[in-house]
Amino acid sequence: MEWYRTSTRDVLKELSADPEAGLSASAVETRLSEYGRNELKEEKKKPFIKKLAEQFLDPMIIILLLAAIISGVVGEAVDSVIILAIVIVNALLSIFQEGKAEEAIAALKKMSSPTVKVVRDGRISEIQSTELVPGDLVILETGDIVPADMRLIESSNLKIDESSLTGESVAVEKDAAVTMDEEVGIGDRVNYAYSASIVNYGRGKGVVTETGLNTEIGKIATTLSTMEEEETPLQRKLAGLSKTLGILVLAVCAVVFVVGKIYGRETLQMFLTSVSLAVAAIPEGLPAIVTIVLSMGMGNMARHNAIVKRLLAVETLGTTTYICSDKTGTLTQNEMTVTRVYVDGKVLEVSGSGYAPTGEITGGGETVAPESMPGLDALTAVASLVNDADLSESGGNYSIVGDPTEGALITLAGKHGIHEEEIEAAYPRLEEIPFDSDRKMMSTFHENYFDGKISSFTKGAPDVILKRCSHIYKDGEIIELTDAMRQEVLDQNTAFAKQALRVLGFAFRNFDAMPSDISTDAIEQDMVFVGLVGMIDPARPEVKDAIKECRTAGIVPVMITGDYLETAKAIAEELGILREGDHAMMGEELNGKSPEEIREIVKTTRVFARVSPQNKVQIVTALKENGEIAAMTGDGVNDAPAIKKADIGIAMGITGTDVAKNTADVILTDDNFATIVQAVEEGRIIYANIKKFVTFLLSCNIGEVLVVFLAIILNLPTPFLPIQLLWLNLVTDSFPALALGVEKGEEETMLEPPRDPQEPILDRKVTITLIIQSIAITAATLGVYYYALKTHGDTGAGLVYSRTMAFTTLIFCELFRSFSSRSIDDTLWKIGFFSNKRLVQAVLLSLALVLVVLYVPFLENLFHLVDLNVKDWAIVLISSLIPLVIGEIQKFIRFNQSHPQDTQE
Ligand code: ATP
Numbered sequence: 001m002e003w004y005r006t007s008t009r010d011v012l013k014e015l016s017a018d019p020e021a022g023l024s025a026s027a028v029e030t031r032l033s034e035y036g037r038n039e040l041k042e043e044k045k046k047p048f049i050k051k052l053a054e055q056f057l058d059p060m061i062i063i064l065l066l067a068a069i070i071s072g073v074v075g076e077a078v079d080s081v082i083i084l085a086i087v088i089v090n091a092l093l094s095i096f097q098e099g100k101a102e103e104a105i106a107a108l109k110k111m112s113s114p115t116v117k118v119v120r121d122g123r124i125s126e127i128q129s130t131e132l133v134p135g136d137l138v139i140l141e142t143g144d145i146v147p148a149d150m151r152l153i154e155s156s157n158l159k160i161d162e163s164s165l166t167g168e169s170v171a172v173e174k175d176a177a178v179t180m181d182e183e184v185g186i187g188d189r190v191n192y193a194y195s196a197s198i199v200n201y202g203r204g205k206g207v208v209t210e211t212g213l214n215t216e217i218g219k220i221a222t223t224l225s226t227m228e229e230e231e232t233p234l235q236r237k238l239a240g241l242s243k244t245l246g247i248l249v250l251a252v253c254a255v256v257f258v259v260g261k262i263y264g265r266e267t268l269q270m271f272l273t274s275v276s277l278a279v280a281a282i283p284e285g286l287p288a289i290v291t292i293v294l295s296m297g298m299g300n301m302a303r304h305n306a307i308v309k310r311l312l313a314v315e316t317l318g319t320t321t322y323i324c325s326d327k328t329g330t331l332t333q334n335e336m337t338v339t340r341v342y343v344d345g346k347v348l349e350v351s352g353s354g355y356a357p358t359g360e361i362t363g364g365g366e367t368v369a370p371e372s373m374p375g376l377d378a379l380t381a382v383a384s385l386v387n388d389a390d391l392s393e394s395g396g397n398y399s400i401v402g403d404p405t406e407g408a409l410i411t412l413a414g415k416h417g418i419h420e421e422e423i424e425a426a427y428p429r430l431e432e433i434p435f436d437s438d439r440k441m442m443s444t445f446h447e448n449y450f451d452g453k454i455s456s457f458t459k460g461a462p463d464v465i466l467k468r469c470s471h472i473y474k475d476g477e478i479i480e481l482t483d484a485m486r487q488e489v490l491d492q493n494t495a496f497a498k499q500a501l502r503v504l505g506f507a508f509r510n511f512d513a514m515p516s517d518i519s520t521d522a523i524e525q526d527m528v529f530v531g532l533v534g535m536i537d538p539a540r541p542e543v544k545d546a547i548k549e550c551r552t553a554g555i556v557p558v559m560i561t562g563d564y565l566e567t568a569k570a571i572a573e574e575l576g577i578l579r580e581g582d583h584a585m586m587g588e589e590l591n592g593k594s595p596e597e598i599r600e601i602v603k604t605t606r607v608f609a610r611v612s613p614q615n616k617v618q619i620v621t622a623l624k625e626n627g628e629i630a631a632m633t634g635d636g637v638n639d640a641p642a643i644k645k646a647d648i649g650i651a652m653g654i655t656g657t658d659v660a661k662n663t664a665d666v667i668l669t670d671d672n673f674a675t676i677v678q679a680v681e682e683g684r685i686i687y688a689n690i691k692k693f694v695t696f697l698l699s700c701n702i703g704e705v706l707v708v709f710l711a712i713i714l715n716l717p718t719p720f721l722p723i724q725l726l727w728l729n730l731v732t733d734s735f736p737a738l739a740l741g742v743e744k745g746e747e748e749t750m751l752e753p754p755r756d757p758q759e760p761i762l763d764r765k766v767t768i769t770l771i772i773q774s775i776a777i778t779a780a781t782l783g784v785y786y787y788a789l790k791t792h793g794d795t796g797a798g799l800v801y802s803r804t805m806a807f808t809t810l811i812f813c814e815l816f817r818s819f820s821s822r823s824i825d826d827t828l829w830k831i832g833f834f835s836n837k838r839l840v841q842a843v844l845l846s847l848a849l850v851l852v853v854l855y856v857p858f859l860e861n862l863f864h865l866v867d868l869n870v871k872d873w874a875i876v877l878i879s880s881l882i883p884l885v886i887g888e889i890q891k892f893i894r895f896n897q898s899h900p901q902d903t904q905e
Contacts, residue, residue: 038147322556497566509525539575640662689742738842
């Protein structure tokens with residue numbers, strides 16, 4: 001059926017849909033089973049074989065495979081098989097773990113997927129867009145992503161951007177009333193809305209005609225495969241590091257070969273030693289652990305109200321240097337209460353709190369009764385009519401549905417005896433020009449309120465409204481607005497704003513008949529000014545501390561708001577965003593400035609007021625050009641470019657539009673500034689932890705290489721067999737490393753300046769730790785090996801025994817020092833030995849896995865190991881403590897150097 005060529009009545013009939021009540025729950029259920037869920041086919045999963053093949057393309061794995069082949073060729077068939085088995089099991093585990101990480105990310109994405117407003121069983125409810133079925137009545141608002149193909153049945157100034165479907169970037173004006181006779185292209189079907197297009201402006205209602213793969217976008221969905229998650233800089237850096245290690249190991253192998261030859265060793269033996277070296281040098285478990293830790297970090301942030309959509313953002317968050325935040329709802333509670341009104345040249349006070357319409361409006365101590373002050377009557381009537389919010393009451397509790405700013409106006413009108421539903425019924429809305437944050441105004445049309453036949457009512461930013469007024473309504477009369485009066489209103493506006501009040505202005509205009517041109521230029525001009533209201537919007541209590549935390553963490557908080565400058569300044573001062581010496585300015589002052597000038601401005605300006613969405617882009621661009629890492633919040637459809645441009649684009653989960661959420665890297669489910677700061681902290685912790693386990697794993701690898709290398713130089717037999725090293729690198733080391741990835745944050749996390757994103761993972765401190773630890777591991781292991789060779793001989797059973805001692809010492813060095821690796825700066829005394837329970841469990845698990853290869857006879861043979869007696873164990877355990885002890889001493893010395901005063905006391 002060609003829906004766009006069918007009248008709305010026939011469409012509704014065909015789909016058995018009720019234009020008022022929508023579908024019933026039972027109808028939805030049957031349709032859902034008939035048509036399936038409203039989703040494009042799940043992206044085809046990568047076939048298992050392909051994933052496996054990818055694993056084997058990894059240079060590290062190739063080296064291991066080569067090792068297996070060489071072992072096989074030189075006659076060590078059993079070893080060859082074991083290496084292969086370990087490599088395959090590792091590849092399978094990696095695929096499994098990465099699959100789990102991907103699942104976790106997909107689940108998070110789902111949490112952030114758009115919801116839709118539908119009418120079902122006569123009630124408006126919000127559901128996941130995947131639950132839509134043909135016949136559903138969907139409400140479309142500015143910023144929504146159209147969730148399915150639908151025939152429009154109502155539209156008001158509806159403009160839809162269909163570029164995702166047609167490539168045409170100019171939004172299409174839609175009109176539900178049109179029925180088309182002829183066949184036209186997709187871009188011309190003005191009574192129809194397509195899935196995945198964006199509501200740019202206005203409102204509408206549609207009845208769903210097609211869902212899922214039957215939608216136009218569904219038909220071409222094969223070309224729309226979702227973006228592949230790119231590698232994060234960290235993952236790239238680590239890949240680079242492995243490559244360097246690979247090259248290094250080749251060089252070491254060459255040296256070992258030459259040295260071996262000089263000592264007159266057999267070529268065959270030298271091959272085996274090279275294999276051991278290669279295995280020793282590669283941190284086999286590392287890539288998988290990084291992915292797992294990053295994705296666990298995402299899960300953790302989601303539990304703290306920040307849904308991070310990309311792995312990359314987890315990392316970038318930790319480097320944030322500027323957080324640019326909206327004011328309303330993010331820094332403030334977005335719970336508005338009108339406390340002041342300015343009409344007929346007088347300031348009135350309003351009592352009462354919350355949205356309950358109980359309270360008094362008083363002027364000069366006297367209650368102002370309804371119909372005793374024409375200005376107040378007019379203002380409250382206008383305020384409740386040019387208004388989309390609804391006040392609802394249950395059990396004496398009042399709440400609003402819609403914009404809190406508008407809700408507060410309904411409450412104000414209620415305090416003046418105006419009942420929302422009654423006045424709406426008496427003066428129904430004929431037309432409207434919806435609010436947008438560029439114009440900062442909204443207008444509606446009604447019949448017969450003022451003298452004219454038709455009136456437009458406008459509310460919005462007072463400065464903007466006043467500029468468009470030529471008259472003023474005073475004591476019931478429309479008189480010309482003189483410059484003096486204009487100034488008086490502006491002064492009053494500033495006075496309210498300085499008390500941190502959010503101020504709105506009201507105006508109307510009379511027409512003899514409904515104007516044909518309903519555009520802002522034609523209507524929102526030559527208006528009659530009515531008055532002002534000032535409402536409080538208390539700061540969120542937790543934000544003040546969050547701002548302080550930002551400062552100590554070297555992050556600059558900036559307020560970017562659509563509100564008036566004085567209001568913004570008052571709140572910014574209260575919260576500590578604006579301090580002495582900081583600047584505040586209007587967004588429009590940026591217009592016409594050169595990029596260089598804006599780059600200077602953003603260095604000192606902490607409040608930008610009356611900002612347009614373009615200004616946001618200018619600000620974020622300048623910050624980025626200054627080398628800052630900028631996080632920027634946004635909620636409206638026009639905010640998407642700024643969100644996209646920011647290093648971290650943040651969308652509001654509650655008040656944000658689909659478009660904002662879709663573009664953002666992070667969605668705040670509680671719209672709270674404090675959540676951003678917490679996410680930054682979390683980002684820093686994750687990075688610090690990654691650094692910890694990278695250091696942990698790499699120092700072990702370097703230690704292994706050094707032991708093998710020095711043994712050759714000292715003309716000793718190869719101390720480890722490849723399979724022993726593989727067991728250590730892949731199995732026993734991985735669990736403690738993972739546990740280090742979930743280490744709690746350190747005290748200093750938010751006391752240090754943000755990390756430079758260019759900073760290498762192996763910074764100075766880490767490199768020093770790495771060197772010291774590698775040397776300590778080498779000393780302990782090589783010492784024990786040397787002792788064992790000397791006491792038990794270097795051939796046959798003596799060699800097997802010595803290797804067992806070396807292997808066990810190395811593993812225990814790892815298990816012990818994993819505790820020390822928990823903090824780069826703080827000693828174990830400070831952080832507590834067993835405060836990371838996961839690590840304790842991980843170490844116990846690894847311990848069990850060592851004992852298995854040491855004492856299960858069959859495995860013991862495979863791994864070329866022997867039983868150890870009590871004395872052996874004593875030697876092993878004591879030597880294994882060396883790296884741990886040295887690590888702690890190193891921290892202690894460093895602490896004393898950086899805090900000399902603490903030790904003098
Ligand atoms: P922030 O940008 O910090 O969230 P904001 O809510 O003030 O603050 P916008 O939503 O862009 O930002 O609004 C800009 C201005 O438009 C407001 O300061 C107010 O004067 C006016 N305004 C806000 N909501 C409405 C509305 N529903 N109707 C008319 N005018 C409004």
